[in-house]
Amino acid sequence: DAGITQSPRHKVTETGTPVTLRCHQTENHRYMYWYRQDPGHGLRLIHYSYGVKDTDKGEVSDGYSVSRSKTEDFLLTLESATSSQTSVYFCAIRARTGEGQPQHFGDGTRLSIL
Amino acid sequence: DAKTTQPTSMDCAEGRAANLPCNHSTISGNEYVYWYRQIHSQGPQYIIHGLKNNETNEMASLIITEDRKSSTLILPHATLRDTAVYYCIVRVAGANDYKLSFGAGTTVTVRA
Numbered sequence: 001d002a003g004i005t006q007s008p009r010h011k012v013t014e015t016g017t018p019v020t021l022r023c024h025q026t027e028n029h030r031y032m033y034w035y036r037q038d039p040g041h042g043l044r045l046i047h048y049s050y051g052v053k054d055t056d057k058g059e060v061s062d063g064y065s066v067s068r069s070k071t072e073d074f075l076l077t078l079e080s081a082t083s084s085q086t087s088v089y090f091c092a093i094r095a096r097t098g099e100g101q102p103q104h105f106g107d108g109t110r111l112s113i114l
Numbered sequence: 115d116a117k118t119t120q121p122t123s124m125d126c127a128e129g130r131a132a133n134l135p136c137n138h139s140t141i142s143g144n145e146y147v148y149w150y151r152q153i154h155s156q157g158p159q160y161i162i163h164g165l166k167n168n169e170t171n172e173m174a175s176l177i178i179t180e181d182r183k184s185s186t187l188i189l190p191h192a193t194l195r196d197t198a199v200y201y202c203i204v205r206v207a208g209a210n211d212y213k214l215s216f217g218a219g220t221t222v223t224v225r226a
Contacts, residue, residue, distance in 0.1 A: 031211065043158070045213040090157050092214075097132060100146040100165060103214055105157035 003027040004106035006091050011071040012112045021109050025071075030096040032074040033103060034058075036064065039107040043090065049074055053107030081113045118202045123221040126196075132189040134220055137203030140185040146205060147178060148214065151189045151222075158201070158216070161187065192224045208224040 003026035034046040045058030047066040055066050063075045090109050092103040119137040126132040148163040163177045170175045175188040201219040
């Protein structure tokens with residue numbers, strides 16, 4: 001209900017193949033984030049964006065790239081997927097206006113790399 | 115960012131209030147307290163946040179102590195659908211790299 005759509009919701013692929021996950025928002029929010037969630041690690045930030053074409057690395061960015069060519073879409077790419085990238089990936093968005101604005105999360109993409 | 119401490123788990127009876135404590139004794143003056151929950155296999159759901167004052171919305175109330183070193187999330191009438199992992203997070207707002215650090219949280223089980 002936060003206007004966030006992640007696609008695909010589930011994907012199984014093989015090691016070495018490229019994979020792109022899409023996050024689409026209808027809220028026109030400035031900030032977008034990609035997290036991964038693994039047992040024992042909680043959510044960890046991969047990359048984030050603070051505007052069109054403005055992106056930066058998070059704490060676990062190795063092996064991932066992102067692009068944001070328009071406000072509503074934030075793409076996460078695994079150039080050559082590895083089994084260690086098997087995870088649940090969450091996208092989040094945040095409005096710029098308003099002090100302390102919270103992040104709102106999508107429903108996630110469950111990615112399995114065989 | 116300030117670190118938070120939450121109990122590992124707690125049980126609550128359906129229909130009763132659930133009071134979830136969080137300790138953040140190293141919080142600084144410009145850090146907000148955020149509460150999220152995550153129901154199994156779903157994305158984290160924002161519940162409420164606050165800086166100094168107590169806050170209430172349609173989901174919950176947030177009580178922050180005067181010294182801001184701890185807070186309590188109150189679910190006024192817990193239902194079975196409130197069974198989830200609840201996360202208390204403190205974070206400075208306003209920076210571009212505003213990421214949320216989710217710890218282990220409190221696993222809340224609402225029992226009929």
